[in-house]
Amino acid sequence: MKVLVAVKRVIDYNVKVRVKPDNSGVDLANVKMAMNPFCEIAVEEAVRLKEKGVATEIVVVSIGPKACQEQIRTALALGADRGIHIETDAEVQSLEAAKLLKAVVDKEEPKLVILGKQSIDTDNNQTGQMLAALAGMGQGTFASEVVVDGDKVNVTREVDGGLMTVALNLPAVVTTDLRLNEPRYASLPNIMKAKKKPLDTTTPADLGVDVAVRLTTLKVEAPATRQAGIKVADVAELVDKLKNEAKVI
Amino acid sequence: MSVYFNETHNQARETARQFVTRHILPHINDWEEAGEFPRSLYLQAGEAGLLGIGFPEALGGMGEGDIFLKVVVSEELMRSTSGGLVASLGSLDIGLPPVAKWAKPHIKESIVPAVLRGEKISALAITEPGGGSDVANLRTRAVRDGDHYVVNGSKTFITSGHRADHYTVAVRTGGEGHAGISLLLIDRDTPGFTRGKNLKKMGWWASDTAELFFDNCRVPADRLIGAENAGFIAIMSNFLQERLMLAIMAYTTAEIALEASLEYARNREAFGRTIDRFQVTRHKLVDMATQVDIAKEYTYRCAALMQAGKNPIKQVAMAKNFSVEVCEMVTREAVQIFGGMGYMRESVVERLYRDAKILSIGGGTTEIMKELIAKQMKL
Ligand SMILES: Cc1cc2nc3c(=O)[nH]c(=O)nc-3n(C[C@H](O)[C@H](O)[C@H](O)COP(=O)(O)OP(=O)(O)OC[C@H]3O[C@@H](n4cnc5c(N)ncnc54)[C@H](O)[C@@H]3O)c2cc1C
Numbered sequence: 001m002k003v004l005v006a007v008k009r010v011i012d013y014n015v016k017v018r019v020k021p022d023n024s025g026v027d028l029a030n031v032k033m034a035m036n037p038f039c040e041i042a043v044e045e046a047v048r049l050k051e052k053g054v055a056t057e058i059v060v061v062s063i064g065p066k067a068c069q070e071q072i073r074t075a076l077a078l079g080a081d082r083g084i085h086i087e088t089d090a091e092v093q094s095l096e097a098a099k100l101l102k103a104v105v106d107k108e109e110p111k112l113v114i115l116g117k118q119s120i121d122t123d124n125n126q127t128g129q130m131l132a133a134l135a136g137m138g139q140g141t142f143a144s145e146v147v148v149d150g151d152k153v154n155v156t157r158e159v160d161g162g163l164m165t166v167a168l169n170l171p172a173v174v175t176t177d178l179r180l181n182e183p184r185y186a187s188l189p190n191i192m193k194a195k196k197k198p199l200d201t202t203t204p205a206d207l208g209v210d211v212a213v214r215l216t217t218l219k220v221e222a223p224a225t226r227q228a229g230i231k232v233a234d235v236a237e238l239v240d241k242l243k244n245e246a247k248v249i
Numbered sequence: 250m251s252v253y254f255n256e257t258h259n260q261a262r263e264t265a266r267q268f269v270t271r272h273i274l275p276h277i278n279d280w281e282e283a284g285e286f287p288r289s290l291y292l293q294a295g296e297a298g299l300l301g302i303g304f305p306e307a308l309g310g311m312g313e314g315d316i317f318l319k320v321v322v323s324e325e326l327m328r329s330t331s332g333g334l335v336a337s338l339g340s341l342d343i344g345l346p347p348v349a350k351w352a353k354p355h356i357k358e359s360i361v362p363a364v365l366r367g368e369k370i371s372a373l374a375i376t377e378p379g380g381g382s383d384v385a386n387l388r389t390r391a392v393r394d395g396d397h398y399v400v401n402g403s404k405t406f407i408t409s410g411h412r413a414d415h416y417t418v419a420v421r422t423g424g425e426g427h428a429g430i431s432l433l434l435i436d437r438d439t440p441g442f443t444r445g446k447n448l449k450k451m452g453w454w455a456s457d458t459a460e461l462f463f464d465n466c467r468v469p470a471d472r473l474i475g476a477e478n479a480g481f482i483a484i485m486s487n488f489l490q491e492r493l494m495l496a497i498m499a500y501t502t503a504e505i506a507l508e509a510s511l512e513y514a515r516n517r518e519a520f521g522r523t524i525d526r527f528q529v530t531r532h533k534l535v536d537m538a539t540q541v542d543i544a545k546e547y548t549y550r551c552a553a554l555m556q557a558g559k560n561p562i563k564q565v566a567m568a569k570n571f572s573v574e575v576c577e578m579v580t581r582e583a584v585q586i587f588g589g590m591g592y593m594r595e596s597v598v599e600r601l602y603r604d605a606k607i608l609s610i611g612g613g614t615t616e617i618m619k620e621l622i623a624k625q626m627k628l
């Protein structure tokens with residue numbers, strides 16, 4: 001079974017982002033970049049499926065500037081077999097990303113596509129769902145467990161109020177939630193081996209997809225700084241404040 | 250940002266960072282207080298490939314000739330905030346190269362891969378109770394007796410000395426001076442070889458350091474590393490990378506202290522303002538940052554020379570001395586910026602301050618480095 005995994009290059013989660021002075025976006029100059037953490041979980045899940053003998057080949061795909069080959073290489077070092085880089089310097093929004101991925105799905109015909117549920121840069125939580133719709137596949141989003149069973153995959157989803165299990169016919173799209181697994185890190189020998197794994201480059205034009213933006217960002221602002229908390233003497237005072245000051249209970 | 254690192258280095262850095270974050274940082278304060286860390290950490294480091302950098306692939310290493318791979322991993326390991334742990338985990342970096350280069354083939358094949366997997370620990374034993382700087386006059390004697398050497402004498406201050414499995418030991422096989430020195434590989438269980446207790450130290454607490462005793466210790470003659478009486482050159486060539494590592498340890502120690510100081514100064518208030526609002530603190534932080542940057546970049550320069558196949562003895566000695574000076578200054582000022590909190594064991598700068606001192610002593614003292622530099626300058 002072939003598994004396709006999408007990975008995105010984003011600002012490292014440890015970095016405290018700064019909004020640009022002109023409010024046009026977040027300052028990316030000299031900022032450490034890394035693989036989106038949800039994508040790491042997606043790669044890990046695919047590698048585990050391969051280790052269990054369920055997956056036979058893992059193809060990893062990333063969309064973005066040349067530099068995102070670094071994240072593809074990282075995925076290869078973690079155990080993916082082959083990489084596809086859709087190179088573009090343009091801003092790619094969720095729908096365009098989904099269309100590009102759909103083009104790759106058409107070519108590669110994977111049985112399972114695994115994506116992160118969202119990327120920590122814009123937190124849209126859209127691409128997986130859009131891809132499933134465009135490709136006409138079933139979707140299991142926010143997965144906390146993925147069990148492939150013959151022609152089906154059972155996905156346990158983290159939903160408000162608990163867990164929900166859906167049974168999907170393959171091919172299907174799965175998006176990962178935080179608790180699906182704990183991703184490994186690449187060993188040095190595997191980093192070296194990954195250098196020899198194939199990495200193909202293509203472009204949105206090659207794939208026949210127009211990536212022109214449809215949404216315009218008007219303004220980006222840093223969240224308001226939080227005010228310091230206060231200490232209460234006892235539970236009675238806490239309840240009183242919640243009731244009468246915060247008015248939340 | 251540096252011009253010296255490529256994508257592979259960045260990935261290796263990430264691996265080492267993950268290793269430190271997951272396996273070391275949650276426990277390091279306990280390990281420092283306990284005076285050792287679990288042996289299983291060697292296995293975990295081996296599995297991640299962190300121990301094999303610079304060693305031939307045929308012996309289970311990551312391959313030779315990529316100095317900056319070693320640089321990034323060393324920097325990240327130092328981010329554990331424990332020079333002691335790094336020293337013991339990394340004692341193979343000084344103990345093993347002579348074995349990998351010059352031991353008999355069957356010896357290196359039986360020993361090097363196991364050490365690189367983290368199953369066995371390697372140590373280097375040169376310093377003696379009678380003296381460490383004057384290597385050419387070491388006194389531990391090895392006398393050939395049939396197909397064995399009989400070793401008598403002692404070594405001291407040996408990193409990983411307490412629990413190593415294989416010791417690369419400098420012994421006198423010939424006459425006086427540097428032309429009478431050889432290296433012998435002595436295993437832990439060799440009859441006549443014992444170790445003293447784990448020595449208590451000013452810093453490097455998580456590292457085990459011990460005295461070694463050889464009492465008619467019979468070592469098979471095939472454990473001679475390289476040619477008889479050619480040990481001095483081997484020891485000296487081994488020092489180059491050790492000193493580069495010590496320079497890296499020094500500026501990284503300083504860098505961590507600097508970062509902790511910046512964070513502290515931005516938040517600590519005195520006289521109604523954060524202490525970084527005092528110009529005297531600001532300028533101190535600027536001086537610290539300037540020195541760290543220069544130490545680091547100069548050390549990179551030395552690494553680049555080594556990468557280019559040069560033998561920058563003078564430059565590496567300068568890098569060690571300079572970085573160590575910077576480290577002592579920066580850790581001292583860091584403690585000062587922290588005030589009373591800097592004196593408390595719960596703040597990282599307290600440990601960094603104590604750990605700084607060894608760096609001007611180990612791998613050749615600052616004075617010995619200066620003698621070396623003077624000689625290179627034909628003074
Ligand atoms: C924590 C720790 C770990 C160590 N790990 C190891 C290890 O793994 N393996 C190992 O072999 N050794 C190890 N050492 C020993 C270390 O290398 C020696 O301590 C060091 O080389 C100095 O030797 P010494 O202590 O005998 O000092 P000495 O040689 O007695 O020197 C004393 C003082 O005299 C100065 N001095 C000596 N000669 C001259 C000169 N010609 N000109 C000017 N000044 C001079 C020195 O600079 C120093 O200030 C370790 C030491 C420590 C503290």
